[in-house]
Amino acid sequence: MTYLEAINDALRLAMRDDERVILLGEDIGELGGAFKATEGLLREFGAARVIDTPIAEEAVIGSAVGAAIVGMRPVCEMQFADFVACAFDQIVNVAGKLHYRLDLAAPIVVRLPSGGGFSGGPYHSQNPEAWFLHSPGLKVLAPSSPEDAKGLLLGAIADPNPVLFLEHKHLYRRIRGDVPEQAYETPFSARTVRDGDELVVIAYGAMVHTALEAIDALPDASIRLLDLRSLAPLDEDAILEAVRACSKVVIVDEANYTCALGAQVSSLIAERAFEHLEGPIVRVATPDVPIPFAPSLEAAVLPSAERIRAACDELLAY
């Protein structure tokens, strides 16, 4: 099934399995969501559990927190990840701090259709994960495959904490894969997509696929690909193990360069695996610009397979 179908499948299974699971978002009912991630769920579960909300992102997240603290398991959809900026306060100041301040868990999931690559322009292409990585109390997931999308979403719904779930729009219909039929939870840890021992590429989300393309273009090199899957918590052990094994590392973010997750990964490696490095830590990311609309401009800023290939090539020769 597709990545999008896997998300729909996870939502359906969670709602069948647990009456506490409700959905909140804009246009998620009759329309099935702007991307059809909730298609068919209104029909099966009714308007009491699939709640079309006003265009009010603070209300979506804040009311989800309210429902969660009295025993529900709300899953919110931001129509595009970009709009989570409008709900930033509820996520950062209410949901994220609730357990530390009040001993009160807020088991909510915020689904974030994120990323660019299809001329969405500055307000429909962003990768906002770093905004939340800096804020305590939040978990942040970013699956790259249909199997992980389903398992991580079910894991997120079962988790007692606020979880931001980045689903890359460019993967929705483009990526297919085998997905187990039953419900299962994927651990919040990294996964080795391809083994290798000369260099490791660390990526997540759509960049896993772009990196694979780049690695395929270097058939003579033994390149490992590590898919982080969970950005918070960060699987530090898997990162350090990969660096120790490969000694050279390229870190890829589709997000803007400064303070992206890759900066944190880079810092981790510099602090704790410096002696295992046989070359500089190399980062490939989107420069610090809004994501432009024109295909020529967008392609000029988003990391491409060619940019990643070139970075690997150069580092291999170091």
Added chain:
Amino acid sequence: MSRPTDKAGGMSTLSAQSVGQTGAPHARRGESPAQLELSDRVAMFRFMALHRAIEERGLSLYKQGKVVGSFYDGRGQEATCVGATFALGSGDPICPLIRDLGAHLVKGTTPYAILAHYLGRGDGVSRGREGNVHFGEATRGVIGMVSMLADTMVVAVGMALAFKLRGEQRCSLAFFGDGATSVGDWHEAMNFAAVQRVPAIFVLEQNGYAYSTPSALQYAVDPLERAAAYGIAGVGVEGNDVEAVFEVVSAARERALAGGGPTLIAARTMRMHGHGAHDDARYVPAGVLEHWSELDPIALQRARLIAADVDVEAIEAGVTAEVDDATTRALASPLADPATAATGVFAVGEPAVVGYGDAPWSGFR
């Protein structure tokens, strides 16, 4: 009671006033009167006196440098939070704000837990993680305030949404002040609550100021009038009359549980101190505080109880003794353990949900 002429307090000489709207019943004082027994009227007096005594003690400890950071109190507004919370059932959670210490007391939080909290002690309500009025015992149905105003109003809507969805006879209540009505979340909460017709009660403590900004610079239309625009019930009440507040909130609760949707209550009152202990409130025009001091909520209830032959001095002596004892024990308890500073950011395992608090009104027994 006569009213002052400033905008916040000068709306009406009536004890309660309804603002029209379509589709939902209006609540007027006396329309659906909930009965208060003498024991209830005494209990509310005691909660108000305790509210004030704890804050007076906290302020004193702050001035001595024993309470650090900042200090905020709700002097003059005790009747609104006590009367409103007294009308709620055990399963009705509240989202108190900065002036609502009495709400915590009605729900069952002890003076000791509050004083230990003020002092940053390990066994205070927030175990040292929060200070001053930022606390709440979730186990008693109290959601501690968030400084970003109107944030917890939206949370209250979500709790009410869950109650409605599960068919439970519960409602939620959120307190807020004049300034919070300007924030986008306030609108989002009111609108979403109205659209979903959730069992929520919104209590505006209309004291005429947001820190130093007078209401005239905060809004051009009285927030109570907005209720009709959202399609929900709106009720004004004398916020310094604890029994009047109890009555309108009780009626709002009845409406909420009957499926009548949310109610906006505007309780007219006055903040008798500055925004915080650091604020001398020099911006409040001369005469306003003098006027409101004659409308003191505790004095009003005290006079009623004296007329009913209640020994109020014995109650007051009991309150003082309780606060003395709580203060002594709180000062003797250790500061929060530094080893706990980075723990508990995340929940582990199946989490506890918001608990049930006390519901002392005789009508619930």
